Every structure is written in structure tokens, then in C-alpha cells.
Amino acid sequence: MPALDRHLLHRFGLLLVILAVGLGLSFVTDTFLSVANLTNVARQVSINGILAVGVTFVLLTAGVDLSLGSVVALSGVACATFAHPGDHTVFIPIAVGLLTGAACGLVNGVLVTRGGVAPFIVTLGMMTIARGLALIFSGGRPVANMSSELTSLAGDFLGVPIPVLCFASVATGAWFFLRNFRLGRHIYAVGGNENAARAAGVPVERVKLFAYGLCGLLTGLAGVVLAARITTGQPNAGQAYELDAIAAVVIGGTSLAGGVGTITGTLLGVLLIGEINNGLDLQGVSSYYQAVIKGVIIVGAVWLDRRQARS
Amino acid sequence: MLRALELRKDFGGLTVLHPTSVEFRLGEVHALMGENGAGKSTLMKVLAGLYRPDGGHVEWRGVQADFASPHDALVAGIAMIHQELMPIPDLTVAENITLGAEPCGRFWQINRPAQRQRALELLKELEANIEPDRLMRTLTVAQTQVVEIAKALGRRADVILMDEPTAALSEQEVAALFRSIARLKARGVTIVYTTHKMDEVFKLADRISVLRDGRLVGTSPASELNPAKLIQLMVGRELADIFPVRLPPTDEVLLEVSNLTREPAYRDISFRLHRGEVVALAGLMGAGRTEVVSAIYGLQPATSGEIRFKGRPLSLRDPQDALAAGIGMVTEDRKGLGLIPALGLGQNVTLTALREFCRGQMIDHKAEAVAIRSRVAEFTIKATSPSQPIAQLSGGNQQKALLARCLLGDPDLIILDEPTRGIDIGAKAEIYSAIQGLARSGKAVLLVSSELPEALSLAHRIVVLRRGSVAATLDAATADQETVLRHAMPL
Numbered sequence: 001m002p003a004l005d006r007h008l009l010h011r012f013g014l015l016l017v018i019l020a021v022g023l024g025l026s027f028v029t030d031t032f033l034s035v036a037n038l039t040n041v042a043r044q045v046s047i048n049g050i051l052a053v054g055v056t057f058v059l060l061t062a063g064v065d066l067s068l069g070s071v072v073a074l075s076g077v078a079c080a081t082f083a084h085p086g087d088h089t090v091f092i093p094i095a096v097g098l099l100t101g102a103a104c105g106l107v108n109g110v111l112v113t114r115g116g117v118a119p120f121i122v123t124l125g126m127m128t129i130a131r132g133l134a135l136i137f138s139g140g141r142p143v144a145n146m147s148s149e150l151t152s153l154a155g156d157f158l159g160v161p162i163p164v165l166c167f168a169s170v171a172t173g174a175w176f177f178l179r180n181f182r183l184g185r186h187i188y189a190v191g192g193n194e195n196a197a198r199a200a201g202v203p204v205e206r207v208k209l210f211a212y213g214l215c216g217l218l219t220g221l222a223g224v225v226l227a228a229r230i231t232t233g234q235p236n237a238g239q240a241y242e243l244d245a246i247a248a249v250v251i252g253g254t255s256l257a258g259g260v261g262t263i264t265g266t267l268l269g270v271l272l273i274g275e276i277n278n279g280l281d282l283q284g285v286s287s288y289y290q291a292v293i294k295g296v297i298i299v300g301a302v303w304l305d306r307r308q309a310r311s
Numbered sequence: 312m313l314r315a316l317e318l319r320k321d322f323g324g325l326t327v328l329h330p331t332s333v334e335f336r337l338g339e340v341h342a343l344m345g346e347n348g349a350g351k352s353t354l355m356k357v358l359a360g361l362y363r364p365d366g367g368h369v370e371w372r373g374v375q376a377d378f379a380s381p382h383d384a385l386v387a388g389i390a391m392i393h394q395e396l397m398p399i400p401d402l403t404v405a406e407n408i409t410l411g412a413e414p415c416g417r418f419w420q421i422n423r424p425a426q427r428q429r430a431l432e433l434l435k436e437l438e439a440n441i442e443p444d445r446l447m448r449t450l451t452v453a454q455t456q457v458v459e460i461a462k463a464l465g466r467r468a469d470v471i472l473m474d475e476p477t478a479a480l481s482e483q484e485v486a487a488l489f490r491s492i493a494r495l496k497a498r499g500v501t502i503v504y505t506t507h508k509m510d511e512v513f514k515l516a517d518r519i520s521v522l523r524d525g526r527l528v529g530t531s532p533a534s535e536l537n538p539a540k541l542i543q544l545m546v547g548r549e550l551a552d553i554f555p556v557r558l559p560p561t562d563e564v565l566l567e568v569s570n571l572t573r574e575p576a577y578r579d580i581s582f583r584l585h586r587g588e589v590v591a592l593a594g595l596m597g598a599g600r601t602e603v604v605s606a607i608y609g610l611q612p613a614t615s616g617e618i619r620f621k622g623r624p625l626s627l628r629d630p631q632d633a634l635a636a637g638i639g640m641v642t643e644d645r646k647g648l649g650l651i652p653a654l655g656l657g658q659n660v661t662l663t664a665l666r667e668f669c670r671g672q673m674i675d676h677k678a679e680a681v682a683i684r685s686r687v688a689e690f691t692i693k694a695t696s697p698s699q700p701i702a703q704l705s706g707g708n709q710q711k712a713l714l715a716r717c718l719l720g721d722p723d724l725i726i727l728d729e730p731t732r733g734i735d736i737g738a739k740a741e742i743y744s745a746i747q748g749l750a751r752s753g754k755a756v757l758l759v760s761s762e763l764p765e766a767l768s769l770a771h772r773i774v775v776l777r778r779g780s781v782a783a784t785l786d787a788a789t790a791d792q793e794t795v796l797r798h799a800m801p802l
Contacts, residue, residue: 180673182665189662192651199610199648200663200716201634259653 014268025279032282045274046163047222051245053174054218056266057211059249062191062258063119067126068219068245072238074134075100075223080143080233083150090149097224098217104130105216109209134235143233153228163225175263187211191258247298248273312336313470319366320353322703325695328353330367331527333520338499342512345522345545346735351505355472359391360384390468392459394475400448405430407447408462433461438487452479453596470501477506478733481596507735509538521545546737554768555747560588565755566724571616576602577779589756591766594776594799600759601643604726608640609633639722641713643729649713650701657683657697660712664720686715707738725749728759743769763792775799
């Protein structure tokens with residue numbers, strides 16, 4: 001079956017699952033299908049969504065980034081440190097947060113391309129390094145006293161939560177980029193067959209560096225948004241965020257072997273995970289059980305998908 | 312006996328094998344002939360349990376046997392040697408040969424000496440001198456092929472399906488394989504065999520089945536056919552001389568290579584290439600041909616020596632440098648260094664020259680689609696649509712797509728490394744005429760080919776390599792196969 005048909009089928013199937021789960025939740029709870037709750041779901045998924053879009057780029061090149069959660073914390077701390085009232089205009093802490101993330105991503109990228117170290121190892125290292133740096137810079141305590149300009153980033157703009165707007169524009173931009181930019185095509189080529197891409201004249205190193213750098217930049221954005229939402233720079237924030245993000249991407253049909261995947265798929269994966277989290281919360285399921293259920297659903301979804309792809 | 316009964320196979324709405332019935336008798340060598348995309352590999356893969364048929368069924372020893380997996384087929388006694396080699400690179404030769412059938416001791420531990428012994432016996436059967444403890448990844452393509460054959464022999468199968476087993480083999484290795492096939496036949500083993508080499512078919516086959524466009528044209532005893540008749544059945548028309556006429560080259564030097572060296576692969580390689588000229592690098596397997604052309608394309612730069620292109624010295628760090636200068640290449644290793652399997656045919660074709668279909672950094676999808684359509688038509692690439700993943704196309708169509716990719720950037724020097732390996736006569740003829748067309752339009756072609764008739768007919772000059780050095784430079788108009796071989800053989 002041509003790849004296009006399979007992707008359509010895949011997206012269609014995932015969309016059906018999301019609608020079915022939503023339908024079920026609207027029956028068993030009174031609150032799921034309310035504007036307030038759905039807005040809440042959208043707000044909750046935005047951070048995971050921004051991370052998932054970023055890591056989609058890395059996974060497409062057949063890489064991986066395990067440092068997302070730690071870099072979220074580090075960027076949040078860096079942002080909060082420059083965000084005390086009256087210190088700087090609001091753009092400075094935002095830029096510091098974004099650049100911190102981008103720098104971590106570029107370091108990952110340089111080590112993967114120039115150093116030739118496996119992405120798993122590089123980003124595993126970055127995971128503990130960034131966490132350590134976040135603790136060092138914050139002295140192990142939350143960085144509080146943030147200006148209201150910055151914390152207002154967690155508020156609404158024309159009735160829509162700003163984090164949701166961030167996620168929406170990031171996802172749209174990424175979708176457009178992968179479809180229409182030369183570099184987007186190169187990302188698929190590098191992930192599909194790195195050696196063949198190099199032989200065809202694709203600048204493989206630069207492409208990978210871009211993917212890791214962009215992923216880092218978006219991780220920085222997620223860190224800023226999170227800091228605004230919890231009004232502090234938390235050095236312990238973002239634990240295991242990378243797992244939800246990678247799970248969403250893989251549920252969305254992106255291959256861990258690289259070269260196959262779409263932003264639309266990632267978007268649906270993010271929505272499914274958000275919906276499940278929200279449903280379990282509404283049902284009052286304890287967080288211990290939530291963890292187990294979520295794990296089962298993630299593996300189950302991917303298993304079903306791969307089984308379908310094989311047949 | 313093994314029977315295909317009305318077998319049908321579809322891929323993405325395209326029927327690649329129309330209902331086909333063939334009978335394979337015990338102890339016969341049965342050749343499946345046809346152009347690329349004719350359905351030979353597909354038929355074999357259904358017989359070997361790799362593909363499930365979309366219609367009809369397989370009958371084995373009088374009962375219906377639709378194998379669910381290659382393992383089922385193996386257990387039933389049907390083994391296949393694939394055209395695309397599938398070794399496990401970090402296991403040893405012995406481990407690869409006995410894979411899945413390791414001799415085991417009492418505690419399920421692998422009996423290493425027995426494993427090694429078994430591998431040695433099988434390699435000896437093929438008269439191959441390969442050390443069983445070597446890692447697969449250190450082997451040449453030809454040696455890998457021999458190991459794959461040994462692996463299938465070791466299964467004690469009653470039917471062995473061989474898909475292009477000799478594509479990468481040297482003359483001696485082919486002869487050894489043929490002797491081994493004769494011994495198998497004497498034991499009553501059925502061999503089903505595909506090849507694009509005419510002489511092999513008539514040396515080996517008892518019966519020949521011809522497929523064309525996914526349909527069986529017919530089965531007849533080999534004694535009732537001759538090469539001309541067979542080609543006519545395969546292509547459905549008579550092929551006149553498939554080599555187009557050469558025009559004399561110009562005097563303008565395009566490429567000048569001096570003392571190019573990368574030990575231990577090659578040393579002091581010097582030659583010139585003029586506009587309008589086709590030069591072939593000839594030599595035995597391992598003589599350094601691929602390594603030399605890879606250096607000129609920047610894939611694996613030389614350690615010393617000089618490459619002058621269009622009169623200027625060229626420093627190459629990677630293929631990007633070569634492409635920027637106007638050098639394009641179609642690599643020998645289609646799967647490893649050519650195809651991006653998950654991308655569509657069209658996106659594979661435009662990969663190298665994508666910049667030409669861009670405004671700034673953005674792809675102009677309309678311009679790209681137009682270019683793809685015209686190239687697919689020009690090279691007669693058969694596919695359901697330009698977005699069909701290239702991995703699903705036949706070898707010949709993949710090769711034409713890679714040639715199209717290389718030429719789309721309009722390079723002045725085109726390097727073709729074994730451009731016709733494992734592809735059918737129709738596709739070969741198209742590639743030959745493309746090569747002459749390039750020479751006529753003032754470009755130059757550097758050709759690596761193991762098929763001497765091809766090199767002698769296409770090239771103006773032949774540079775013969777022997778163990779990494781230039782042994783002779785011959786005028787193709789006066790040289791013959793014997794002369795080339797005499798220079799190519801180690802003294």
C-alpha cells in the first residue's frame with residue numbers, strides 16, 4: 001500500500017480512537033464535554049505538545065532526545081532568574097529561556113554529528129547535566145518573584161490560553177516547514193537512509209544539527225511557558241516529560257527508525273495522551289494507577305498500529 | 312513437486328503477478344526469465360512464504376501449502392537465496408551460515424567447533440576459501456553472496472530458489488556455484504533460478520519459464536530455445552543491437568587524475584577524460600575500481616594525488632563538493648548508498664537537485680511535480696504513482712530512478728558504478744542509450760562495469776586496474792575481452 005494511503009488510514013484510525021474515548025468520557029462524566037474542561041485539556045497538552053513537535057524533528061532523523069524534561073527545568077530556572085519585577089523588559093527572560101534550550105540542543109547536536117556519539121548516550125548525559133545545572137543555578141530552591149508580565153504568558157489572549165496559541169503556532173509552523181522547505185525534505189532523507197542522503201549531496205551534519213537545535217529551542221519555549229504557568233523557575237520541574245513527548249510522537253505514527261512521520265500524527269498523539277490524562281483525573285483515578293494505565297495505553301496503541309501496518 | 316496454482320499478487324492496487332501457474336519438477340533446474348518488474352522475484356517470494364498471495368495457492372508434494380512465513384517454507388524444505396543480501400554484519404561467517412540451525416549441545420549451548428566445521432564443509436562444497444571466523448562486515452559483496460548460498464545449502468532443502476545468485480560473482484565463483492548446483496540436482500534437489508546472464512541459462516537450465524509484465528508467457532525445455540528466441544519472448548519484440556553507436560570524443564580535457572593514492576586500496580592512479588568521452592574502469596573484483604571512483608565523487612577521498620576538473624585542481628571532502636563542481640555519480644550499492652526507501656519515487660529523483668525546484672529555501676511543489684513527471688516518462692520508470700515508495704519498485708526501475716536523480720542536476724562528469732547490475736535487457740538498453748546520449752551532448756562518463764562486452768561496446772577507452780594500480784590503458788575499438796582480462800589478472 002502506498003505510504004500516503006497508510007498515513008491517511010493511520011490518522012483516520014487515531015482520530016476515531018480520540019473521538020471514541022471522548023464520547024465515552026462524555027457519557028461517564030458530566031464535565032468532560034464542557035467548554036471549561038476542553039479549554040483546560042488544551043492548556044494542559046500545550047507543553048507536552050510543544051515538546052512533542054520539537055522531538056518529532058529529532059526522531060525523524062533517526063535520533064532521540066532524552067534531555068527534554070531536564071532542559072525544560074533549566075530553561076525555566078534561567079528564564080525566572082531574569083524575570084524579577086523591574087529587572088528587565090519581558091523579552092529578556094523569554095529570550096534567555098529560549099536560548100538556554102537552543103544551546104543545550106546544539107550541544108547535543110554537535111556531540112552527535114561531530115563527536116559521533118550515539119544520540120541515546122549524548123542526550124542521556126545532557127539529561128543529568130541540565131538537571132544538575134538547574135539545581136546549581138537555583139541553589140536547589142524554586143526561583144520565585146517573577147514579574148506579572150511574564151506570568152501573564154500563562155493567561156488568555158482573546159479568550160484563548162496563550163500556551164495553546166504557542167502550541168498551535170509551533171505545530172502549524174512545523175507542519176508547514178516539513179512540507180515545504182528543502183531542509184524539511186532533507187530531514188526525511190537523512191532519517192530514511194543517512195548514507196544514501198550523504199551520497200546524494202545532502203548536508204547530513206547540518207541537517208541533524210538543525211533538528212537537535214530546533215528541538216532544544218522548542219524545549220526552551222516549553223520551559224518558559226511552564227515557568228509562567230507555575231510562576232516559579234522549578235529546578236525539579238519537567239521530570240519524565242521526554243517520555244510523554246516521545247510517546248505522543250510514536251503514537252502519532254513516527255518511526256523510531258527515522259524517515260517516517262508527520263506533525264499531524266504528533267498532534268493527534270498529543271491529544272490522545274491529554275485526553276486520557278484528563279479522563280483519568282475526572283474519574284478520580286489515583287495517580288499511581290494513572291501511571292500504569294497510561295503505560296498500557298501507550299504500548300497498546302503502538303502495538304495495534306504496528307500490527308495494522310504489517311497486515 | 313512444487314506447483315504454483317493461479318498465484319496472484321498485488322501491491323497497492325497494482326497487480327504485479329497476474330494469476331500464474333507453473334510446475335517445478337523434482338531434480339530440475341528451472342530458470343525464471345523476464346525483464347525487471349516481470350514478476351520473477353515476486354513469484355519466488357510467494358513460493359518461499361515471504362509474501363502471502365492475493366489469489367491462488369501453492370501446492371507442495373500434492374497438498375495445498377500456503378506458507379505463512381519463510382520459516383514455514385524452510386521447515387517444509389523450501390529455501391531462498393535473495394537478490395538483496397541479508398547478512399548480519401557483526402556475526403561471523405560461521406554464525407551466519409548456521410543461523411537458526413545452530414548445532415547445539417546438551418544445555419542448548421552452541422557447539423562452536425561443530426558450527427565452524429559445518430560452515431567449513433558448506434564453503435568447501437562451493438569451493439570458496441573464506442575463513443569461517445571472519446566477521447560478515449569484512450567480506451566483499453561477492454564473498455557475502457557465497458556465504459548466503461552456503462546458508463541455503465545448509466538447510467538441506469528440497470527446493471532452493473535462487474534470485475540472481477551470480478549478480479556479484481566472479482567467473483571462478485560462478486563456475487564453482489554451477490558445479491555445486493549440478494551436485495544438488497543429482498541428489499534430486501529442485502533449483503529455481505533467475506538471472507540476467509544469457510549464457511548461464513543455457514548452461515544450467517532444464518526448463519525455462521518466461522514472465523512478461525506479470526504474466527507467464529510460457530514454459531519450454533531449454534533445448535527448444537536459443538538466446539535470440541528467449542530475448543524475443545522476454546521483451547515481446549526483437550532487440551536489434553542494443554549498443555548504440557559511439558561518436559569520437561573531443562580534445563577538451565574535462566577530468567585529469569594524477570597519482571591518486573589511498574593505500575592499500577589503490578595507488579598512483581592517473582588518467583584523463585575528455586568531453587564527449589566514455590572511459591571504463593575494468594578489473595577484477597577488489598582491484599580498486601569502486602574505491603577510485605568514490606574518491607573522484609568525494610565519498611572516500613584519496614590521501615594523496617591530484618584531481619583536476621575543468622582545468623582547475625579540485626579538493627573534495629564529500630559528495631557536496633563534487634556535485635557543486637559538476638560531478639554526479641550513481642553508486643554500485645543501490646540499497647546502502649542510493650535509495651531512501653521510505654520516500655516516494657519522485658522525492659528520490661529530486662533529492663540531489665532539489666535546489667532547482669525551490670524559491671529561496673521553499674520547495675515549489677508544482678515545478679517539482681512537473682520535473683518528476685517528465686523524468687519518469689523520459690526514463691520509462693514504471694510505478695503506480697510518483698509518490699509510491701521507491702522500495703516497492705523493481706531493481707531496474709530503481710536504477711533508472713537513481714540515474715534520473717544523478718542527471719537532474721546536469722553534471723558534466725557522470726560516474727556510473729555497475730549501472731546495469733541485476734537489471735533486465737530492456738532497462739540495460741535504455742541505460743546504454745542514455746550513456747551515449749550524455750557523451751554526444753559533450754559530457755563525459757566514467758564507467759565501472761564487470762561485464763566486459765558492455766565496457767568494450769560503450770567506452771572509448773578502457774583503463775584496466777590490477778590490485779589497485781593501472782595495468783593498462785586500451786583503445787576499446789581494438790581491444791578484446793582476452794586482452795583486457797590478461798591485463799586484469801594478477802601475474
